[in-house]
Amino acid sequence: MVYSGSHDQSMLGVVAQDYDAAPVASEVVERMAARGLYDEEDVRLIYESDRFPTTSYNYAHNLHPDLVEKIEEAFFSFDFVGTELGEEFEGVEKFIPINYQDNWQVIRTIQAANNVSYTPENLEE
Numbered sequence: 641m642v643y644s645g646s647h648d649q650s651m652l653g654v655v656a657q658d659y660d661a662a663p664v665a666s667e668v669v670e671r672m673a674a675r676g677l678y679d680e681e682d683v684r685l686i687y688e689s690d691r692f693p694t695t696s697y698n699y700a701h702n703l704h705p706d707l708v709e710k711i712e713e714a715f716f717s718f719d720f721v722g723t724e725l726g727e728e729f730e731g732v733e734k735f736i737p738i739n740y741q742d743n744w745q746v747i748r749t750i751q752a753a754n755n756v757s758y759t760p761e762n763l764e765e
Contacts, residue, residue: 651672651677
């Protein structure tokens with residue numbers, strides 16, 4: 641059986657042998673191992689895709705340039721040290737600019753292989 645729900649539950653289900661396999665973000669695997677939530681010897685990696693951003697923040701394309709500048713300044717000058725984000729994403733020191741075409745290419749490849757399409761009808765499901 642393969643589980644495809646939340647990453648934490650997926651990983652714990654594999655460790656408990658409730659599932660044979662599960663897709664899990666590498667950051668989740670690493671954080672759970674660092675917290676001692678499972679023994680790394682109890683699981684094995686069977687496939688690893690290219691890395692891609694797991695979180696992103698965006699702004700609308702038609703915002704006033706002055707507002708865009710302020711938003712970017714706020715993100716790119718944010719200091720992670722001593723914050724909950726800094727604790728959750730250990731080793732991450734700053735936000736970086738990314739773009740859909742380059743940074744999510746692997747996702748589009750996976751979606752194409754699985755015949756995923758986005759239409760108003762299937763987005764409502």
